[in-house]
Amino acid sequence: MTLLEVRDLTVSFNTADGVVQAVRGVSFGVDAGRTLGIVGESGSGKTVLTQTLLGLTPGADISGSARFDERDLLQLTEEEMRHIRGERISVIFQDPLTSLHPLYKVGWQISELIRAHDKSVSKKDAAERAVELLSRVGIPRAERRVNDYPHQFSGGMRQRAMIAMALALSPQMIIADEPTTALDATVQAQILDLLLRLQRESGTALIMITHDLGVVADIADEVLVMYAGRAAEKAPKREVFYTPHHPYTKGLLESIPSSSAAGDRLRPIAGQPPSLINLPSGCKFHPRCGYVMDRCLSEEPDLRQVGESGFHNSACWLPAGAAGLSEEAEELREEAVHEERGEAAAEVAEAVAADVPGVAVVGIEGEGAAE
Amino acid sequence: MAIAGFLIRRILTGIVVVWLVSTGAFFLFFARPVATVARQLAGHAATPQVIAEVIRNLGLDQPIMVQYWHFLDNLVHGNLGYSYFTQEPVNTMLKQDLPPTISVVVGGVIIWLVVGIGVGIISATRPRSWFDRVSNILVLVGLSMPVFVIGELLILVVFLPLNRHGITWINTGYAGISQGIGVWMGHMILPWITLAAVYAAVYTRLTRGQLLDTLGEDYIRTARAKGLSERRVTFRHGVRAALTPVVSQLGVDVGQLLGGVVVVESVFGLGGLGQTSVQAIYTDNLPVIIGFVIVAAAFVVIANIIVDLTYALLDPRVRIT
Ligand SMILES: Nc1ncnc2c1ncn2[C@@H]1O[C@H](COP(=O)(O)OP(=O)(O)O)[C@@H](O)[C@H]1O
Ligand code: SF4
Ligand SMILES: [Mg+2]
Numbered sequence: 001m002t003l004l005e006v007r008d009l010t011v012s013f014n015t016a017d018g019v020v021q022a023v024r025g026v027s028f029g030v031d032a033g034r035t036l037g038i039v040g041e042s043g044s045g046k047t048v049l050t051q052t053l054l055g056l057t058p059g060a061d062i063s064g065s066a067r068f069d070e071r072d073l074l075q076l077t078e079e080e081m082r083h084i085r086g087e088r089i090s091v092i093f094q095d096p097l098t099s100l101h102p103l104y105k106v107g108w109q110i111s112e113l114i115r116a117h118d119k120s121v122s123k124k125d126a127a128e129r130a131v132e133l134l135s136r137v138g139i140p141r142a143e144r145r146v147n148d149y150p151h152q153f154s155g156g157m158r159q160r161a162m163i164a165m166a167l168a169l170s171p172q173m174i175i176a177d178e179p180t181t182a183l184d185a186t187v188q189a190q191i192l193d194l195l196l197r198l199q200r201e202s203g204t205a206l207i208m209i210t211h212d213l214g215v216v217a218d219i220a221d222e223v224l225v226m227y228a229g230r231a232a233e234k235a236p237k238r239e240v241f242y243t244p245h246h247p248y249t250k251g252l253l254e255s256i257p258s259s260s261a262a263g264d265r266l267r268p269i270a271g272q273p274p275s276l277i278n279l280p281s282g283c284k285f286h287p288r289c290g291y292v293m294d295r296c297l298s299e300e301p302d303l304r305q306v307g308e309s310g311f312h313n314s315a316c317w318l319p320a321g322a323a324g325l326s327e328e329a330e331e332l333r334e335e336a337v338h339e340e341r342g343e344a345a346a347e348v349a350e351a352v353a354a355d356v357p358g359v360a361v362v363g364i365e366g367e368g369a370a371e
Numbered sequence: 372m373a374i375a376g377f378l379i380r381r382i383l384t385g386i387v388v389v390w391l392v393s394t395g396a397f398f399l400f401f402a403r404p405v406a407t408v409a410r411q412l413a414g415h416a417a418t419p420q421v422i423a424e425v426i427r428n429l430g431l432d433q434p435i436m437v438q439y440w441h442f443l444d445n446l447v448h449g450n451l452g453y454s455y456f457t458q459e460p461v462n463t464m465l466k467q468d469l470p471p472t473i474s475v476v477v478g479g480v481i482i483w484l485v486v487g488i489g490v491g492i493i494s495a496t497r498p499r500s501w502f503d504r505v506s507n508i509l510v511l512v513g514l515s516m517p518v519f520v521i522g523e524l525l526i527l528v529v530f531l532p533l534n535r536h537g538i539t540w541i542n543t544g545y546a547g548i549s550q551g552i553g554v555w556m557g558h559m560i561l562p563w564i565t566l567a568a569v570y571a572a573v574y575t576r577l578t579r580g581q582l583l584d585t586l587g588e589d590y591i592r593t594a595r596a597k598g599l600s601e602r603r604v605t606f607r608h609g610v611r612a613a614l615t616p617v618v619s620q621l622g623v624d625v626g627q628l629l630g631g632v633v634v635v636e637s638v639f640g641l642g643g644l645g646q647t648s649v650q651a652i653y654t655d656n657l658p659v660i661i662g663f664v665i666v667a668a669a670f671v672v673i674a675n676i677i678v679d680l681t682y683a684l685l686d687p688r689v690r691i692t
Contacts, residue, residue, distance in 0.1 A: 054596060056592060056595055056596060078601070082598045082599075082600065083598065084598070085595065085596050085597065085598035086596060086597040086598035087598055090596070090597075091593075091596040093589060093592065093593060093596075095589060098588065098589035098590060099589045099590055099592075099593045100590055100593065101590040101593070101594070101608055101612070102590070102612070102686075102687075102688065103611060103612055103615075103685070103686060103687060112597070112599070113597045113598070113599075116597060116598055116599050116600075116603075117598060149687045149688070151687075151688050162593075165597070
C-alpha cells in the first residue's frame with residue numbers, strides 16, 4: 001500500500017542572488033514498510049525535497065502534492081503538521097554533533113518528544129521510555145547515560161540517540177538524511193545495521209538519503225537518483241545497479257571504487273553540478289555528459305519508461321533500450337550519439353572531455369576517449 | 372564540592388584584588404607632595420603654619436610606610452578612616468551612599484535586561500518586520516547617546532513639564548524605600564531609564580543577533596522535526612541557548628557599570644557612591660576615595676563570581692574551576 005505519494009513537487013527559494021530552483025517537478029512513492037534510497041551529489045536537492053514534506057523549509061515557494069495517509073502534507077495547517085512530525089514521520093539528520101541541543105540532557109530531549117505528542121504521559125514514565133529506547137539502540141548503561149549531555153556522547157552514540165528519538169513514537173515513516181556521512185567508516189556500518197534492524201522490527205517505511213550508492217545497494221528497495229533538483233532515474237534497486245540508463249547514474253556507479261563497473265580505477269564525473277539559480281538549457285546534465293546529443297542542449301527530457309521491467313524510469317534522450325553496462329547497451333548508445341550529435345553538441349562533448357582527463361566521452365579520440 | 376572550592380578560591384582572589392586596588396590608590400595619592408593636599412584643606416589664605424598644622428593633624432608628616440601600615444591595620448579591622456573635611460567615619464558615609472547606588476544599579480540592570488532581551492527576542496523572531504525595523508533604529512539612537520544627554524533630556528521633557536503641572540510623583544533626588552515603595556520608585560524611575568537606555572540597546576542587539584544565529588542551528592531544526600510548538604522551539608530551545616553569551620556579556624558590563632552610575636547619580640542628584648567619590652577626588656579626600664575604591668572593587672569581584680556561577684548553571688559544558 002502506498003504510504004506516501006509525492007506528485008510533481010517543485011520548491012524554490014527567493015534569494016538576493018536570484019531564484020534558487022532547488023527541486024523541480026519530482027514525483028515518487030513509498031510503500032508502507034519499504035525503503036526508498038535517494039541518491040545524488042551534494043546540492044542536488046535531496047534535503048530540500050524531504051524537509052519540504054514536513055514543512056521544514058520556511059520561506060520556500062512550494063507546489064505539487066504529497067499525499068500521506070489520505071491527506072496532502074503540503075496543505076496541512078501548522079498545528080496539523082505538528083502531529084505528523086516526530087509522531088507519524090520522523091527525521092534523522094546528517095550531523096549528530098549539531099543536531100542535539102547542547103544544553104539539555106539526552107534523555108530529557110527524548111522525553112520531551114514523547115510528552116509533546118501525549119500530554120498524559122508523566123515525566124517519570126517518559127524518562128523510563130527514554131531509558132528503554134536508549135538501550136534498544138545499543139547504548140550501554142542507558143539508565144545512567146540518559147542523564148548525560150550530548151557532549152558526553154561520542155558521534156556514533158549521538159546518532160544512536162537520534163535514532164532512538166526517531167523511533168520513540170513508532171512512526172510510519174523515518175526520513176534518514178545522510179545519517180552516517182559525518183561518522184567514521186566503522187561506526188557508519190554499525191549505525192546502518194542498527195537502523196536496518198530496527199526498521200525491520202518495527203515495519204516502518206524508510207527514506208534513506210545518501211550520496212553513497214554503496215549504502216543504497218545494502219538497504220534500498222527502490223532508488224531515486226536526483227540531479228540538479230530533478231529525478232534523473234527512478235527504479236527498483238536491481239535495475240539501477242545492473243541496468244542503469246541515465247549517464248549520470250552510470251557515472252555514480254563507476255565512481256564507486258569497489259563496484260565491478262569501475263574496473264580498477266576511480267572515474268570521477270566530469271565537472272561541477274550546475275548553479276541552481278542559472279540552470280543550463282535542455283538536459284541539466286549535458287555540460288557533464290559524455291553522450292551529449294543535439295536535442296540535449298535545448299529540450300529537457302522527462303522521466304519515461306526504459307528497460308524491460310516496466311518499473312524503470314529515466315530522464316534521458318538515449319534510446320529506451322540502451323540500459324545497462326553491457327557491450328550491446330554501449331553500442332546502442334554510441335549509435336544514437338553517432339546519429340544525433342551535430343556540431344553544437346560536438347563542441348560541448350569536446351569541453352566535457354577536456355574537463356576531467358580519463359572520463360569516457362563517446363566520439364572523442366585521444367587521452368580522454370572511451371576505451 | 373566543586374562549587375565550594377570555586378567560591379573559596381574566588382573570594383580569596385577577590386580579597387587580593389581589593390587589597391591591590393586600595394594599595395594602588397593609596398600610593399598614587401602620595402605621588403604628589405602632601406603640601407598640595409594640606410593647602411586645599413586649609414583654605415585659600417592659609418599661612419604656612421596653618422598648613423603645617425593640618426599636615427601634622429592628618430598624620431601626613433609620618434614616613435609613608437608607617438602611614439601605609441596604619442592604613443592596612445585599620446583596614447583589616449574594618450575601619451576605613453575619617454573624612455579629612457568632616458571627620459565623619461568613611462564607614463558611615465558608605466552606609467548612607469550605598470542605598471541610592473544599589474537602587475540605581477539593581478533597577479537599571481533589571482530594566483535593561485528585561486527590555487533588551489525582550490525586544491531582542493521579538494525582533495529576532497520577526498526579522499524585517501516593522502517592529503524589528505523600529506527597534507533597530509532605536510538601538511542605534513540608544514547607542515549613540517551619552518548617558519548624561521539621556522539624563523538631561525529626561526529631566527527636560529519629562530520631569531520639568533510634569534512638575535509644572537503639579538505631578539510630583541516622578542522626582543529627582545533620592546528617597547529611601549522606608550518612605551514607601553511608590554515614593555522610592557518615583558525617584559528612581561528616571562535614573563533607571565537613563566542607566567538602562569544605553570545598555571538596553573546593546574542587549575537588544577546582542578540578543579537579536581545571538582537568537583538569529585541560534586534559530587539557524589541544526590538542533591532547532593531537530594526541535595521542529597520533533598513536532599514541538601513554535602513557541603516552545605523559540606523559547607525552550609532557541610532563547611535558552613542564546614542567553615549564555617548574553618550572561619557573559621553581562622559580566623563584562625557590570626565591571627564597567629560604575630562609570631555610568633556616577634553620571635546618573637550626578638545628573639539626578641541622588642548623592643550615591645558615585646557622586647560622593649567624584650567630590651572626594653576633586654578635594655583629595657584620601658580616606659573617602661580609598662573607601663569607595665574598595666567598595667567598587669568588591670562590587671566587581673562579587674558581580675563576576677555571580678556571573679560565572681550563572682554561566683556554569685546555564686551551560687553544562689562549562690566547568691567551574
Ligand atoms: N533556505 C534556503 N534558501 C536558499 N537556498 C537554499 C535553501 N535551502 C537549500 N537551498 C539550496 O537548495 C539546493 C539544494 O540543497 P539541498 O537540498 O540541501 O541539497 P542536498 O541535500 O542534495 O545536498 C542547494 O543549492 C542549497 O543551497
Ligand atoms: S544523453 Fe543527453 S539527455 Fe541523456 S543525460 Fe546526456 S545530455 Fe542528458
Ligand atoms: Mg543534504
